[in-house]
Amino acid sequence: MSRVIVMLGPPGCGKGTQAKKLASHLNVPHISTGDMLREAVARGGELGVKAKASMDAGVLVADRVVDAIVQERVAQADACNGYVLDGYPRTMKQAEFLQRILDKHDLVSFNIQVEDEELVRRLSGRRTCTAAGHIFHLQFNPSTRGNVCDKDGSPLIQRPDDGEEVVRKRLSVYYKDTAPLVEHFRSRPRFHQIAGNRSPEEIFKELQSIVDQE
Ligand code: AMP
Numbered sequence: 001m002s003r004v005i006v007m008l009g010p011p012g013c014g015k016g017t018q019a020k021k022l023a024s025h026l027n028v029p030h031i032s033t034g035d036m037l038r039e040a041v042a043r044g045g046e047l048g049v050k051a052k053a054s055m056d057a058g059v060l061v062a063d064r065v066v067d068a069i070v071q072e073r074v075a076q077a078d079a080c081n082g083y084v085l086d087g088y089p090r091t092m093k094q095a096e097f098l099q100r101i102l103d104k105h106d107l108v109s110f111n112i113q114v115e116d117e118e119l120v121r122r123l124s125g126r127r128t129c130t131a132a133g134h135i136f137h138l139q140f141n142p143s144t145r146g147n148v149c150d151k152d153g154s155p156l157i158q159r160p161d162d163g164e165e166v167v168r169k170r171l172s173v174y175y176k177d178t179a180p181l182v183e184h185f186r187s188r189p190r191f192h193q194i195a196g197n198r199s200p201e202e203i204f205k206e207l208q209s210i211v212d213q214e
Pocket of ligand 1: 061087094
């Protein structure tokens with residue numbers, strides 16, 4: 001039975017990092033709605049222009065827009081043996097939509113928990129590489145080459161929505177729209193609560209042992 005893994009948790013909890021590692025461990029695609037929306041913004045079409053305004057303000061893009069992007073992506077051949085969802089679903093409507101398109105897959109969900117002040121520290125110091133999305137942090141994980149990615153030499157930028165004010169807005173949107181979703185998943189089988197105030201390596205070890213036993 002193929003699996004769909006849902007990574008839940010507030011912005012900055014580390015779900016993107018863990019989702020990538022899990023996807024590569026399981027050899028399935030990592031599907032991040034944030035990344036797909038940022039790609040649409042970079043392409044500059046109608047969808048990108050609309051999404052950019054919401055993203056820059058730290059509010060959610062409309063459910064029907066995100067649902068359509070996910071539906072198209074999971075229908076691709078590489079997703080037939082399962083996938084890891086990162087940043088989706090984020091509302092009850094999206095969770096209901098996902099349930100309808102799940103087909104034969106089993107669903108496993110992880111909720112990574114981190115304190116608010118730690119999230120603000122992580123996100124406002126985060127720097128992202130423009131070529132491949134490698135993640136650094138000004139204090140906790142600086143690039144050895146200053147403002148340049150030490151993996152591929154591309155410039156590092158602060159995501160427009162990682163400034164402190166927008167981060168606080170994203171957190172308030174998370175508590176209003178997405179936190180109720182966590183309760184929905186908590187009551188289902190195969191939900192796992194994960195402490196996020198540890199090193200990425202420690203967290204991954206725990207996730208890996210859970211998915212290997214599931
Ligand atoms: P992320 O990279 O997951 O932090 O997402 C960045 C931004 O993209 C969010 O603040 C939203 O504006 C938008 N976004 C990403 N995923 C979703 C989603 N599932 N539903 C609505 N908006 C989303």
